[in-house]
Amino acid sequence: MPGPHKWQQRFRTHVSRWTVPREVILDLLSRTSKHMSAKEIYASLYKMYPGIGLTTIYRTLDLLMRTGFINKFTIGDGQSRYEFKSGKKKEHHHHLTCIKCGKIIDYSDFMDEELEFVKKTEETLSKRHNFNVLGHNIEFYGLCEKCK
C-alpha cells in the first residue's frame, strides 16, 4: 500500500477502504484525458501492477462512479467508458461521436452557456424528482467527415 495520497481522505469519508487497486485506477484516470474502457484500463495497469484482475476494475469503476469521482458513459460501441471528474472547468467536455467509425471528438466550447444550462437543469431536476444528481452526459452523434 503506497503512502498517503491526495484522495485518501476524501475517499475514506465517502467510501471505505483505501486499497492499491483503488488508488492506481483513480490515479490513472486522473492523469489521462482519454475515455478509457475497463479493458484499456486493465491493459494499462497490467504493466505496473501485474496480477490485477479485470473484475476488480469493473467493481472499482462502479464504486468510483457511485461516489462521484468519475463519470461513466457509453457511446454505442458496446463498451462503457470512464473519465475522471476534475471539477476544473477547463477539463470538462462533451462528446461528438461518429456512428460509423466510432471516432470520438471532445469539445469544450460553449461552456459558458452550457454550464449555465446544465446547472439550471440539474437543480430543477433534483428538486422536482427528488434526485441526487451525480453527473451528466451530453453527446451529439452523426457521421464524420470521412464517413458521411
Add this chain to the structure above:
Amino acid sequence: MPGPHKWQQRFRTHVSRWTVPREVILDLLSRTSKHMSAKEIYASLYKMYPGIGLTTIYRTLDLLMRTGFINKFTIGDGQSRYEFKSGKKKEHHHHLTCIKCGKIIDYSDFMDEELEFVKKTEETLSKRHNFNVLGHNIEFYGLCEKCK
C-alpha cells in the same frame, strides 16, 4: 406486404427496400412513448408477426438510426434503447436515470432554452468538425428518491 404507408416514400428515397419487418418496427416505435430495447421490440412484435428474428430487429434498428428515423441511446443497464424521432417539440425529451435501480424519468421541460442550446451546438459542431449530425442524447444521472 401491407399497403402504402406514410413512411414508404421517405424511406425509399433514403434507403432502399420497403419490407414488412421495416414497416412494423418503425410503426411500433412511432406509436409508443417507451424507450424500447431490441428484446422488448421483439417480444412486442412476436404476437402480430411470429417468425420475425431478433437479428433482423438489430439490423433494422441500426438502419433506422443511421438514416435518421430513430434515436439510439444507452443508459447503463447494458442494453441499447431506441425511440422514434417525431420532430414534434412536445414529444422530444431527455433522460434522468437512477444508477442504482435503473429507473428512467423522461423530462421535457426547459425545452425552449434547451432547444436553442441544442440547435446552436449542433450547427457549430457540424461546421467545425465537418460532421453530419444525426442526433443527440442528453442524460442526467444520479440516485433517485428511494435509492439515495
Add this chain to the structure above:
DNA sequence: ATATATGCAAAGGATTTGCACGGTT
C-alpha cells in the same frame, strides 16, 4: 479479529456474423 476487497473461473447477456433461403424491384 473481523469485515471488506480481490482474483480467478464460470456464467450471463447483448449484439454481431456466416450462410442459405426468400422477397423486392
Add this chain to the structure above:
DNA sequence: AACCGTGCAAATCCTTTGCATATAT
C-alpha cells in the same frame, strides 16, 4: 433475373457472479 433482406445458429464480446483467499482497519 439480380440483388438485397431475412432468419437461424453459432460466435463474440462486455460485464457480472460465486467463492476461497488476502488485506485493511
